[in-house]
Amino acid sequence: MGLADDLKSEVGTIFRTTWSTRDGQVVPDTPDIKLGNDGVTLDATVLYADIDGSTNMVDAKTAQFAAEVYKSYLLCAARIIRSEDGVITAYDGDRVMAVFIGNSKNTSAVRCGLKIKYAVLEIINPGIKKQYNSDFKLQQVVGIDTSKLLVARTGIRGSNDLVWVGPAANWAAKLSSISEQPYSTFISSAVYEKLHLSAKETNGVNMWESRIWKGKTVYRSSWYWHVPN
Numbered sequence: 410m411g412l413a414d415d416l417k418s419e420v421g422t423i424f425r426t427t428w429s430t431r432d433g434q435v436v437p438d439t440p441d442i443k444l445g446n447d448g449v450t451l452d453a454t455v456l457y458a459d460i461d462g463s464t465n466m467v468d469a470k471t472a473q474f475a476a477e478v479y480k481s482y483l484l485c486a487a488r489i490i491r492s493e494d495g496v497i498t499a500y501d502g503d504r505v506m507a508v509f510i511g512n513s514k515n516t517s518a519v520r521c522g523l524k525i526k527y528a529v530l531e532i533i534n535p536g537i538k539k540q541y542n543s544d545f546k547l548q549q550v551v552g553i554d555t556s557k558l559l560v561a562r563t564g565i566r567g568s569n570d571l572v573w574v575g576p577a578a579n580w581a582a583k584l585s586s587i588s589e590q591p592y593s594t595f596i597s598s599a600v601y602e603k604l605h606l607s608a609k610e611t612n613g614v615n616m617w618e619s620r621i622w623k624g625k626t627v628y629r630s631s632w633y634w635h636v637p638n
Contacts, residue, residue: 423446426445426446427446428446428447428448429443429446429447429448430447430448430449430450430559431448431449431450432449432450432451433449433450433451433510433560435510436451436453436496436498436508436510437449437560437571438571439562439569439570439571442560442561442562442571443562444562444564444566444569446561447561447562448559448560448561449559449560450557450558450559450560451508451510451557451558451560452510452555452557452558453508453509453510453514453555453556453557453558453575453577454508454509454510454514454515454517454518454553454554454555454577454600455506455507455508455509455518455553455554455555455558455573455577455578455581456490456495456506456507456508456509456518456521456522456551456552456553456581457504457505457506457507457551457552457553457581457582457584457585458482458486458490458504458505458507458522458525458549458550458551458585459503459504459549459550459551459552459585459586460478460479460482460503460504460547460548460549461548461549461550461588461590461593462548462588463475463479463502463503466478466545470545474541478533478537478547479502479503481533481536481547482503482529482533482547482549483500483503483505485525485528485529485532485533486505486525486528487505489521489524489525489528489636490505490507490521492521492524493509493517493518493520493521493524494509494511494517495507495508495509495517495518495521496508496509498571498573499570504585506573506578506581506582507521508558508573509521513605514555515553515555515600515603515604516603516604516605516607516608518553518555518600519553519594519596519600519604519608520608520634521551522551522553522594522596523594523608523616523630523632523633523634524633524634524635524636525549525551526549526551526593526594526632526633526634527633527634527635527636528636529547529548529549529593530633531636532636533547534546534547548590548593549593550584550585550586550587550588550593550594550595551585551593551594551595552580552581552582552583552584552585552586552587552595552596553581553584553594553595553596553597553600554576554577554578554580554581554584554596554597554599554600555577555597555599555600555603556575556576556577556599557575558573558574558575558577558578559573559574559575560572560573560574561574577597580597580625583623584596584597584622584627587622587629589629591631592618592629592630592631593630593631594629594630594632595622595627595628595629596617596627596628596629596630597625597627597628598619598625598626598627598628600628601617601628611632616630616632617629617630618630
């Protein structure tokens with residue numbers, strides 16, 4: 410059989426095979442799920458952190474400078490995600506995806522997004538200014554949504570990874586693509602409704618502003634959360 414025949418056979422197997430799913434208590438890793446129609450369901454909150462305007466930066470700056478910005482941003486985002494008990498599930502160029510589970514998953518994810526903004530304003534941009542005496546300022550966006558997810562393993566033997574299927578994975582990614590600076594954290598109404606008051610208000614002032622985007626109510630914030638020393 411040729412390649413086309415192999416593909417037809419394997420695609421047919423995918424569509425015919427009954428799924429085996431189970432509820433997850435932890436965020437799964439690739440070896441935890443079989444390559445066939447096997448999956449784990451999670452009640453989870455998804456965060457995407459993405460550099461805003463990375464194409465313009467790459468076009469205007471040297472590759473080395475852009476790489477240093479990428480590395481600095483992803484380092485800070487990853488360390489902050491882990492400090493808030495999030496699990497990093499993927500890197501994709503200039504962005505990182507993380508999953509939060511548990512009773513405080515929405516508040517933890519939102520606090521994480523606000524801390525990433527702090528790192529950009531108070532750590533990365535001052536670092537760029539100090540090293541290069543440059544007026545360049547990194548901008549970024551974090552998108553967060555929550556829903557049920559089905560986690561499955563996709564690809565072929567020797568080259569496969571997990572895929573996260575559910576509204577939160579899609580909408581968190583879409584929210585991270587909004588460019589409305591100085592607003593840099595965007596969350597769904599489902600996330601906002603489940604937030605602890607400490608992540609909604611500061612001294613009685615609401616840190617969030619609602620707006621309609623793609624027919625959905627979302628919330629945006631220009632605030633940041635201090636990262637402790």
